[in-house]
Amino acid sequence: MSRTATEVSRSLVVERPGQHRLTYGAAPEPGAGEALVRVAAAGLCMSDREVYDGRRDAAYVRYPVVPGHEWSGTVAAVGAGVDPALVGRKAVAEGFRACGSCERCRSGETSLCTDGYAETGFTEPGGFADHVIVPARLLHPLPDDADLRAAALLEPAAVVAAAVRAGRPRPGERIAVVGAGTLGLLAVQLLAAAEPAELVVIDPRTARAAQARRFDATAVCTPEQAEQLHGRFDLVVETAGAPATAASSCLLARRGGRVVLTGMFTPGAAGIDPVHLSLSQLEIRSIFGAPSSAWAYAVRAFGLGLLDPAPLITHEYPLERFAEAVALVGAGDPGTGKVLLRP
CATH class of the missing domain: 3.40.50.720 (NAD(P)-binding Rossmann-like Domain)
Structure with a gap:
């Protein structure tokens, strides 16, 4: 299920430490087993600051990269083999691209996958963009009335x-x-x-x-x-x-x-x-990241109202003001809570 081919999609690309640019292109098409999500909000954390500053361990980042591992959005399209009923659903997605077949994955420890590190926003394009593509098996659909601004914090909530x-x-x-x-x-x-x-x-x-x-x-x-x-x-x-x-x-x-x-x-x-x-x-x-079971726990708590991340958000910026947003993270101002980008 596709969108209009003329739709423009922006991405915030960190070319190398300290250097970024906003790119424009056609909205990507999801491949087999994939989902395209229209990003509603994406959070910044110290890991994103480390990526931008070049302080993240080289084994856990691949430049150039579109950062953004904390995000939420609405499924815009799906590829072959994916339930088309997902289109239009609000959702978040697990960041680790676990293989699902190694011993650790089969034991439920998907954040410790031994098939090589791959994670949205660090080695794969992330949510600092209008759209992000993820394996559909990693999606966690949200209630229809979910606050997508607050749902962007479900990644740290899963941890x-x-x-x-x-x-x-x-x-x-x-x-x-x-x-x-x-x-x-x-x-x-x-x-x-x-x-x-x-x-x-x-x-x-x-x-x-x-x-x-x-x-x-x-x-x-x-x-x-x-x-x-x-x-x-x-x-x-x-x-x-x-x-x-x-x-x-x-x-x-x-x-x-x-x-x-x-x-x-x-x-x-x-x-x-x-x-x-x-x-x-x-x-x-x-704890290193969050396995699938922890994501399910956090999403369930969010849906039941036991978890409300919205009060933690203090700043929101458009993609064009990424430099201002990332400068706030780790700057030491006690008045700075969670900083969001809103594509």
Whole structure:
């Protein structure tokens, strides 16, 4: 099912680090097994800033590239072998182009596919464009009344969903979330649904952490204040990726507690004390992206109203103002939340 051949489609191409241009061409046609999605909104995160600045590991980016791994839209056309009923449906799509047949994929760990790394927005054209083509099997249709602006945050929500599933929160537990960025505040929403006795958010930016209260956090504190809470929590979900947060998160957990690390750490980050680890019998999990099951979890929570990413959005720009948008990401302004591009 095709659109008019004369439709023009724009794409924001990062040719090489620090150099980008807006291109114009005919809207692409989906091939067999593919879907063409008209992008409604696309989020920027630190990974996109790293791509633009040239700081992303060379194994995880391929220039020139159209970035954009956080996006939502409406299916505009489908290729051969794809259900035509998808056309017109609001949707998001998984980013990892997992093979589906290796041992890790067949075990449900699609974010750890061993058939080589491929991901929308890093090695494959992403959502900083009017249209994006994805394998139709990766689509997650949304309710007809879904807010596509908010749905652009379902990619980070899926990462958080993977962390929550790994952490296994139980009613009445004491839970801490380290970091009050996008991941942290999404985590608060999903963890609040488990009805914890305490849900404490830890972040040096008191203005950002305070926003967690509207998502039912019971308390907020700075890292310095959190030193008085060492050994208190049944579950600690780390989302900041700061140099010291992996180690400090383990100190917050009670003996026999659980720690889930979702932050992307850089070389030189403080290591976890092995003596404390062995004496405390901690269960530690790390998260890399989101498998298909976590995407389904996040989309379901979004559809039920348990997850509302919209309040996290603070800035929106057209594609033409990409340079202004990307400059905001990681600039340190506590008033900057999620930045969107709106093709």
